[in-house]
Amino acid sequence: MYGFRFEDVIVDDDAAADDLQAHLADAHGGKARPLCMCTPAGVPMYVAKVGEHYVIKRMPNTGGTHAPDCASYEPPAELSGLGEVKGEAIQENIEDGVTTLRLDFSLSKTGARIAPAPSGEAADTVRTDGAKLTLRGTLHYLWEEAGLNRWYPAMAGTRSWYVVRKFLLQAAAGKVSKGEPLGRSLYVPESYSQDNAAGITQRRIAHMAALAASGKTRKLMIAIGEVKEIAESRYGFKIVAKHLPDFPFMLSEELHLRLQKRFENELALWDSIEDSHLTFISTFGVGPTGIASIETLAVMVVSVNWIPFEHAYDKLMLDALTVQKRRFVKGLRYNLAENKPLACAVLADVLPKPVALYVQPPGIEQEDEDALSKLIGESDIPSWIWRAGEAMPELPLPSHDSASPGSSLHRRVPPRLSAPMLLAQKEGPESAW
Incomplete structure (x- = not known):
């Protein structure tokens, strides 16, 4: 299972809460960063104090370096x-x-x-x-x-x-x-x-x-x-x-x-x-x-x-993913203008690289197609497109490792803020x- 490495010790969520807090407190006051062991080399994390408790958090701009089936993946x-x-x-x-x-x-x-x-x-x-x-x-x-x-x-x-x-x-x-x-x-x-x-x-x-x-x-x-x-x-x-x-x-x-x-x-x-x-x-x-x-x-x-979903086609995509028992992250628009493309969702059960899913509603303009092509071309992860005026293509199959009993889909996630x-x-x- 994915644990955290504190120097020479790996601690997972089977550890007692007080024991984990002790490791987090030591890491908070020390110079060495704990590592999330979702990858062989580990991904650096940091420890913050919230109230009277310590929590382990993902380092800024490192979400993509975590394994897709890790709770810290972004x-x-x-x-x-x-x-x-x-x-x-x-x-x-x-x-x-x-x-x-x-x-x-x-x-x-x-x-x-x-x-x-x-x-x-x-x-x-x-x-x-x-x-x-x-x-x-x-x-x-x-x-x-x-x-x-x-x-x-x-x-x-x-x-x-x-x-x-x-x-x-x-x-x-x-x-x-x-x-x-x-x-x-x-x-x-x-x-x-x-x-x-x-x-x-x-x-x-x-x-x-x-x-x-x-x-x-x-x-x-x-x-x-x-x-x-x-x-x-x-x-x-x-x-x-x-x-x-x-x-x-x-x-x-x-x-x-x-x-x-x-x-x-x-x-x-x-x-x-x-x-x-x-x-x-x-x-x-x-x-x-x-x-x-x-x-x-x-x-x-x-x-x-x-x-969240933005239109009926978005909802159909979510329904298909849910029925097929897929693991995914839904893309959110934040301040982004309505005519700007974004990934409907990212499949997190496809290894080693997740897949970005895009939904194009019927009747979109050519400039919208061009904007999507540009986004896909500049992205490092594979893409899948459903043009909603056509039949939905087959979704990328989940990787065997991400659905097996030994994967993180079947484990409790180690304690971390907002897991x-x-x-x-x-x-x-x-x-x-």
Whole structure:
């Protein structure tokens, strides 16, 4: 199994937690880097301290050097929108383990300033040069950091809102924006329970207490949740989140109109695909009455397994991969313009090199074909294309080693921050933050 080498000692996840923490603590204070043993030579990692615990993390820009079936493997950034923002909007410091995010939206509001259009619209994406994360880009980043864009067969039936929330909060740990911990500004609703409703409400109020401060400048927070309904209210509209029945997020009629226009495709997919979920990310404030009002908003449609998709052909691709029990990483767009190509997914069960899967919807322009050809030509990994106006070609077969009982598909992944294999573990009692 893939363990970690600490100088002359290899430690795996069968080791006691205290023993592993001792090795991590020594590595954190030493000069020698631990190695992930997914390759014969090992891949350097680094150790960060999060709260009172030490975690082992992938070194920046080394995701492609890990074995494709390793939890630390990351497809080449240029195959998704990550390549545009990595190193500028997302800056990782391996000395202290802190990742600094540059956001293109504000977490404060002065006076009666009118909220900008929902993040992610075409004009916004053109304006953003990769130096800052849009609201949609922030959601995609946290989704990827949480491992929610990764899939392997043993995950079937294990993902719930409890799991999604748990790993989103873990993904936010160690992230800062303008010197402030992102976790303080992030609200993700707890799984609702009638028996625990009072406690859930009290924790929500406590977490949002800073929003109630009076003054010329009001603080805002980021909310991530699943949409239950978008409905009319007495003076506008509201988003009711699942697991949050008694705390709607209000939005103005103007913002609602812009939502309907900008995210028409996402709303149509959610409406037509029964087992899909519609997730939202917003900045919001809380007024003197305790009511939440949305300032900026973006939405993302995800499959029954919480994997994002952009159109029906994307969804068919995900369904085919899931039915065939394949291991893959879904590409996310971040700030990337809608007309820019990206890999739908990368097959991680094909060795020694994974395969990038591309889906071309019917009716695309020649310039789109040229852009895809350029992307494929500049990539070092093999490609597979489905032009959705034609029958789907046979997918590349999984390598024998990646599907055998001795492969990492059948092992527990060593403890590491945001390891997606942990999603398959049994859920325990939930805590708020």
